[in-house]
Amino acid sequence: MSSFHAASQEFLAWLEKSGAVLSPKIEVQDLRHQHAGRGVLAVQDIEEGELLFRIPRSSILSVENSVLSKEIPPATFDHLGPWLSLILVMLYEYQNAESSNWASYFKVLPDEFDTLMFWSPEELDELQASAVRSKIGKESADETFRNNLVPVIQECASIFFSGDERATERAAAMGEPSNLQLMHKMGSLIMAYAFDVEPSERNKDVDEEGYTSEDEDEALPKGMVPMADMLNADAERNNARLFYEEHSLSMKALKPIKAGEEIFNDYGPLPRSDLLRRYGYITDNYAQYDVVELPFDLVIAALKQTTVSNLDQRLEYLDEQGVVDTGFDITNSNPFDVNESISPELLVLLEALLLPSDAFERMAAKEKLPKPVGISPTVARLLVSVIRAHAIQYASTLEQDTAELGACPPYSELTGSHRRRGMARAVRMGEKRILKAAEEALAVLAQESGSVNGTAKRSAESASGGLEKRQKGM
Numbered sequence: 284m285s286s287f288h289a290a291s292q293e294f295l296a297w298l299e300k301s302g303a304v305l306s307p308k309i310e311v312q313d314l315r316h317q318h319a320g321r322g323v324l325a326v327q328d329i330e331e332g333e334l335l336f337r338i339p340r341s342s343i344l345s346v347e348n349s350v351l352s353k354e355i356p357p358a359t360f361d362h363l364g365p366w367l368s369l370i371l372v373m374l375y376e377y378q379n380a381e382s383s384n385w386a387s388y389f390k391v392l393p394d395e396f397d398t399l400m401f402w403s404p405e406e407l408d409e410l411q412a413s414a415v416r417s418k419i420g421k422e423s424a425d426e427t428f429r430n431n432l433v434p435v436i437q438e439c440a441s442i443f444f445s446g447d448e449r450a451t452e453r454a455a456a457m458g459e460p461s462n463l464q465l466m467h468k469m470g471s472l473i474m475a476y477a478f479d480v481e482p483s484e485r486n487k488d489v490d491e492e493g494y495t496s497e498d499e500d501e502a503l504p505k506g507m508v509p510m511a512d513m514l515n516a517d518a519e520r521n522n523a524r525l526f527y528e529e530h531s532l533s534m535k536a537l538k539p540i541k542a543g544e545e546i547f548n549d550y551g552p553l554p555r556s557d558l559l560r561r562y563g564y565i566t567d568n569y570a571q572y573d574v575v576e577l578p579f580d581l582v583i584a585a586l587k588q589t590t591v592s593n594l595d596q597r598l599e600y601l602d603e604q605g606v607v608d609t610g611f612d613i614t615n616s617n618p619f620d621v622n623e624s625i626s627p628e629l630l631v632l633l634e635a636l637l638l639p640s641d642a643f644e645r646m647a648a649k650e651k652l653p654k655p656v657g658i659s660p661t662v663a664r665l666l667v668s669v670i671r672a673h674a675i676q677y678a679s680t681l682e683q684d685t686a687e688l689g690a691c692p693p694y695s696e697l698t699g700s701h702r703r704r705g706m707a708r709a710v711r712m713g714e715k716r717i718l719k720a721a722e723e724a725l726a727v728l729a730q731e732s733g734s735v736n737g738t739a740k741r742s743a744e745s746a747s748g749g750l751e752k753r754q755k756g757m
């Protein structure tokens with residue numbers, strides 16, 4: 284028996300011993316030939332709504348369930364926040380090796396990742412001008428680990444390395460590169476595997492009238508849910524979902540699943556750039572969610588070529604109104620529709636910046652924002668120049684990428700660095716396709732004279748003057 288298969292068997296045995304219930308109609312299988320690690324497959328036909336497995340809440344690797352949370356004061360976890368707290372607990376359980384309740388679980392978790400955090404600079408260069416490069420955050424995570432996590436481990440050395448006479452020495456070494464790398468691995472596991480665990484009804488904060496507080500949903504504690512995280516995902520192939528119950532978490536079929544089919548969870552409608560950053564894989568099914576981000580700097584550079592006055596003052600006002608950001612999305616749409624795809628914040632920002640001075644001042648005095656009824660030719664012209672400026676920030680053109688793609692196997696047939704480079708090419712091509720479609724559509728609008736063109740679809744959202752600031756990255 285291979286060690287891969289043996290680890291799966293040990294994990295499943297541990298799970299059942301912990302009180303989990305697994306349907307005999309499913310199996311954990313080796314999908315490494317598809318570059319998908321382990322996955323869960325149906326071995327018999329499954330009906331809609333059928334239980335695939337049930338995991339007791341006590342099996343979740345979480346702050347709440349780890350003995351560390353009984354030893355370290357709650358204030359320390361509050362200070363660290365949910366993400367660092369779970370990293371701390373995972374480090375603790377991991378270094379406890381066979382004495383950890385989750386020892387068999389760690390054996391099926393990967394030790395190597397294809398997420399962008401672990402790519403070489405040369406591999407990252409293949410993403411060219413994609414905004415995802417600025418969202419990897421390796422340096423800032425290193426700093427957070429050094430400044431926030433390492434001091435906690437050092438303060439609690441005797442608890443963290445309990446029973447080890449070298450506890451202080453080991454804690455002192457936590458800031459070393461190999462240990463920071465381990466923290467990155469735990470962080471990457473959380474990013475690709477953890478769930479936001481809804482508390483059981485009993486543990487929800489309930490007020491005198493019996494209502495739970497609304498804030499609760501905003502910061503659900505993260506937990507590693509064994510088995511639930513064995514499910515892969517592929518946009519549009521989702522056929523299972525996790526249900527949160529009082530004492531357990533149940534994975535159920537959302538539709539009939541035939542024997543031989545893979546069981547898929549839903550990781551969300553992620554652009555391929557973010558899928559690569561968070562999960563280290565892509566499939567063509569996610570191309571529909573692709574996004575290209577126009578950098579704010581390029582928008583400002585284009586505005587500086589116009590006669591707009593008091594740019595800095597205007598930007599200060601617009602920042603207060605929440606429409607200034609580091610970048611602005613153009614999303615994919617099919618068929619491509621600029622009105623649907625271009626960030627409403629960007630359109631509002633440009634309409635406002637291009638207003639005559641007196642009109643801008645009147646609007647600012649009323650603390651309002653423009654109510655666009657479409658994209659004016661002036662805004663369209665400006666956007667075309669921003670899009671062209673961004674397109675040339677990519678080291679190759681879409682045509683060159685297409686030719687390159689035709690000359691080599693698809694990334695799905697490649698391994699290692701070749702695969703990473705192939706996935707990066709697919710990401711940058713997706714972004715360039717959106718730029719091309721947007722440029723073509725805007726060029727038409729730019730030529731129209733006089734009245735604005737476009738639908739009023741977006742105007743209702745924008746007119747409120749209270750646009751929600753977009754979340755960049757996750």
Ligand SMILES: C[S@@+](CC[C@H](N)C(=O)[O-])C[C@H]1O[C@@H](n2cnc3c(N)ncnc32)[C@H](O)[C@@H]1O
Pocket residue numbers: 317318319320321322391392393475476512513514515516517561562563564566
């Ligand atoms: C929650 S885990 C799923 C279980 C994982 N396959 C394993 O072996 O541990 C998420 C990871 O699975 C892989 N994955 C998920 N869906 C995939 C897919 N459709 N194709 C390839 N890999 C996938 C990625 O490496 C991702 O980071």
